[in-house]
Amino acid sequence: MCNNCPKNPVYKLHSGEQLCQNCFFKYFEKKVRKTIRVYKLVEKKDEIAVAVSGGKDSLTVLDILYNIYKENKKITLKALMIDEGIKGYRNECIAPTKKFCKERKIPLEIVSYKKEFSFDLDQVVKGRKPCSVCGVLRRSLLNSYAKKLQVKKLATGHNLDDEAQTIIMNQFRKNIGASARLGPMTGIEDHEAFVRRIKPLYFMSEKEIMTYAFLKGIVREFNECPYNKESYRNQVREMLNNFEELYPGTKHSIVSSFMEILPALQKQEKKGKIKYCMKCKEPSSQDVCQKCAVLEQLKLPQ
Ligand code: SF4
Ligand SMILES: [Zn+2]
Ligand SMILES: [Zn+2]
Numbered sequence: 129m130c131n132n133c134p135k136n137p138v139y140k141l142h143s144g145e146q147l148c149q150n151c152f153f154k155y156f157e158k159k160v161r162k163t164i165r166v167y168k169l170v171e172k173k174d175e176i177a178v179a180v181s182g183g184k185d186s187l188t189v190l191d192i193l194y195n196i197y198k199e200n201k202k203i204t205l206k207a208l209m210i211d212e213g214i215k216g217y218r219n220e221c222i223a224p225t226k227k228f229c230k231e232r233k234i235p236l237e238i239v240s241y242k243k244e245f246s247f248d249l250d251q252v253v254k255g256r257k258p259c260s261v262c263g264v265l266r267r268s269l270l271n272s273y274a275k276k277l278q279v280k281k282l283a284t285g286h287n288l289d290d291e292a293q294t295i296i297m298n299q300f301r302k303n304i305g306a307s308a309r310l311g312p313m314t315g316i317e318d319h320e321a322f323v324r325r326i327k328p329l330y331f332m333s334e335k336e337i338m339t340y341a342f343l344k345g346i347v348r349e350f351n352e353c354p355y356n357k358e359s360y361r362n363q364v365r366e367m368l369n370n371f372e373e374l375y376p377g378t379k380h381s382i383v384s385s386f387m388e389i390l391p392a393l394q395k396q397e398k399k400g401k402i403k404y405c406m407k408c409k410e411p412s413s414q415d416v417c418q419k420c421a422v423l424e425q426l427k428l429p430q
């Protein structure tokens with residue numbers, strides 16, 4: 129039986145509590161609202177772009193933000209999608225995402241690698257690590273298009289699992305500076321060069337989101353990028369999933385202990401000054417930004 133009412137349970141939380149569908153929806157939405165409130169992710173008169181991939185996480189964020197703010201005329205929502213050019217994956221997400229946005233009257237901007245960089249990801253990955261190329265280019269496009277859309281925040285579907293993986297990856301790669309830019313809201317302070325990223329699903333696990341998205345009918349099937357299996361992240365993901373299975377609560381512990389040291393990391397990072405890429409003039413920590421370095425490696429026009 130559900131812990132809160134006499135109905136049959138559909139989900140067991142990592143604390144052992146069991147919830148029926150209705151109580152699970154309430155638990156999920158309450159926790160997301162709390163994250164938004166406690167970390168001040170959305171403020172009065174915010175204009176927000178939601179980075180949508182067409183997957184369960186980003187469409188859940190879009191749906192929840194839409195439901196919370198649809199009556200609030202001072203908060204505007206837009207959707208921003210990057211089409212990397214991954215056959216059999218991204219192209220299949222585009223039509224359902226268009227439909228999803230149309231039903232909610234949310235304007236959707238689609239930006240493709242093909243148009244921006246004159247190639248599809250599929251054309252350039254041979255002999256390379258697809259995610260290293262793709263991640264850098266996508267991050268750069270999301271920031272530059274969020275600025276073009278003149279939004280104040282960029283909401284992403286990052287969840288507890290993603291964050292736990294990134295924290296561990298940064299530790300394994302001795303890249304602590306990058307961890308200072310994590311947290312429910314990225315960036316240490318407002319800066320004209322960056323649109324701050326907000327992660328309303330920060331404390332929700334991938335399993336919880338999958339259950340929510342499926343039961344709510346937000347997605348009907350779960351697609352996975354064909355390149356994901358090869359990635360470093362995927363190995364860390366599998367390792368953490370194994371640990372979670374053996375020691376439930378591991379991912380929560382990683383993220384909550386990280387949140388305790390985050391202010392110290394941010395304080396340290398604040399000392400570094402933002403530079404601008406000498407090629408494209410976008411913000412960068414080096415003379416040449418990662419996007420231009422990747423494009424240079426690919427020997428393709430910028
Ligand atoms: S899994 Fe890698 S290649 Fe696929 S969309 Fe994500 S970053 Fe890009
Ligand atoms: Zn119940
Ligand atoms: Zn550059």
